[in-house]
Amino acid sequence: xxxxxxxxxxxxxxxxxxxxxxxxxxxxxxxxxxxxxxxxxxxxxxxxxxxxxxxxxxxxxxxxxxxxxxxxxxxxxxxxxxxxxxxxxxxxxxxxxxxxxxxxxxxxxxxxxxxxxxxxxxxxxxxxxxxxxxxxxxxxxxxxxxxxxxxxxxxxxxxxxxxxxxxxxxxxxxxxxxxxxxxxxxxxxxxxxxxxxxxxxxxxxxxxxxxxxxxxxxxxxxxxxxxxxxxxxxxxxxxxxxxxxxxxxxxxxxxxxxxxxxxxxxxx
Amino acid sequence: xxxxxxxxxxxxxxxxxxxxxxxxxxxxxxxxxxxxxxxxxxxxxxxxxxxxxxxxxxxxxxxxxxxxxxxxxxxxxxxxxxxxxxxxxxxxxxxxxxxxxxxxxxxxxxxxxxxxxxxx
Numbered sequence: 001x002x003x004x005x006x007x008x009x010x011x012x013x014x015x016x017x018x019x020x021x022x023x024x025x026x027x028x029x030x031x032x033x034x035x036x037x038x039x040x041x042x043x044x045x046x047x048x049x050x051x052x053x054x055x056x057x058x059x060x061x062x063x064x065x066x067x068x069x070x071x072x073x074x075x076x077x078x079x080x081x082x083x084x085x086x087x088x089x090x091x092x093x094x095x096x097x098x099x100x101x102x103x104x105x106x107x108x109x110x111x112x113x114x115x116x117x118x119x120x121x122x123x124x125x126x127x128x129x130x131x132x133x134x135x136x137x138x139x140x141x142x143x144x145x146x147x148x149x150x151x152x153x154x155x156x157x158x159x160x161x162x163x164x165x166x167x168x169x170x171x172x173x174x175x176x177x178x179x180x181x182x183x184x185x186x187x188x189x190x191x192x193x194x195x196x197x198x199x200x201x202x203x204x205x206x207x208x209x210x211x212x213x214x215x216x217x218x219x220x221x222x223x224x225x226x227x228x229x230x231x232x233x234x235x236x237x238x239x240x241x242x243x244x245x246x247x248x249x250x251x252x253x254x255x256x257x258x259x260x261x262x263x264x265x266x267x268x
Numbered sequence: 269x270x271x272x273x274x275x276x277x278x279x280x281x282x283x284x285x286x287x288x289x290x291x292x293x294x295x296x297x298x299x300x301x302x303x304x305x306x307x308x309x310x311x312x313x314x315x316x317x318x319x320x321x322x323x324x325x326x327x328x329x330x331x332x333x334x335x336x337x338x339x340x341x342x343x344x345x346x347x348x349x350x351x352x353x354x355x356x357x358x359x360x361x362x363x364x365x366x367x368x369x370x371x372x373x374x375x376x377x378x379x380x381x382x383x384x385x386x387x388x
Binding site for chain 2: 036037038039041042043044045046066067068069070071072077079145146148151153155165167169186188237238
């Protein structure tokens with residue numbers, strides 16, 4: 001996926017054509033009455049990630065990796081929320097539709113997200129090249145765990161900087177609170193291994209905060225906000241480190257990306 | 269945010285086990301309900317908390333995140349978390365998110381309370 005400019009205006013609810021509930025809640029087919037109404041919003045179970053090569057990203061450190069949630073991570077567990085008010089003119093469905101459709105374009109310069117051509121759908125795997133300094137790009141990926149009309153969630157693979165989920169959502173406040181649409185990125189994570197944990201303490205958290213604030217700001221501008229303001233809230237959910245997962249370092253994509261970068265340079 | 273469409277009733281089974289009967293929709297919005305059920309279930313003696321998902325109607329990714337938060341609280345109190353009553357669909361979600369590695373899934377309340385036997 002290339003970084004192209006998208007439409008200047010978001011689509012209207014009519015153009016989107018489905019209400020959030022309708023989109024999130026397909027009726028269960030006959031014979032599958034046990035299926036919950038959002039069954040189609042969840043990815044199917046995978047043991048290990050599979051993905052085809054894509055142009056524009058290196059695409060290493062993803063194929064064959066298992067998914068990792070906060071249970072499998074090493075470091076302290078953090079919940080970070082990045083919230084932005086998007087006004088009363090934009091509905092939650094419009095905000096999420098825009099976010100899904102133009103997700104790579106909102107990323108800060110120097111970072112690349114190459115998703116499936118169809119957008120962000122449950123079970124998709126996106127490949128990432130993230131600038132980590134020194135001319136090195138950290139190659140990793142994310143898995144679309146859940147996606148409906150009002151939210152979508154990405155889950156990280158082994159070797160990623162953190163083990164966890166990022167949920168992007170939008171909701172309408174009640175009239176008593178102003179009736180504005182608020183968009184949010186919510187990260188629930190543990191650093192994947194001891195090296196990443198040190199990195200997070202030495203500026204990694206700050207860098208991540210800047211990353212998501214910049215992403216939301218770019219989304220806000222696309223939604224037509226003149227001066228998007230992002231509110232960041234960080235909570236340490238668990239101050240204990242899970243030393244039994246220290247050997248996650250074997251999969252560390254940063255270390256592997258450094259070797260991959262230099263071996264590639266030597267080959268050329 | 270609208271009020272969560274969920275109830276969580278706590279039953280005690282002996283001194284050490286509490287069962288939480290979950291009925292309705294598990295989303296991030298029901299965190300206060302879950303945490304107050306957890307408080308009711310944790311009276312200092314509880315060593316095993318069993319979540320009954322037989323009445324679960326709907327769960328999104330926010331709900332899964334909330335269960336991780338519950339897991340952290342339970343671990344802090346050295347309590348084990350178990351679950352039963354999950355449909356095939358949600359059992360798969362637990363496996364996909366690898367939550368089943370921390371919350372043991374059982375086929376029945378009896379085995380979940382006993383903590384052995386038919387864990388899958």
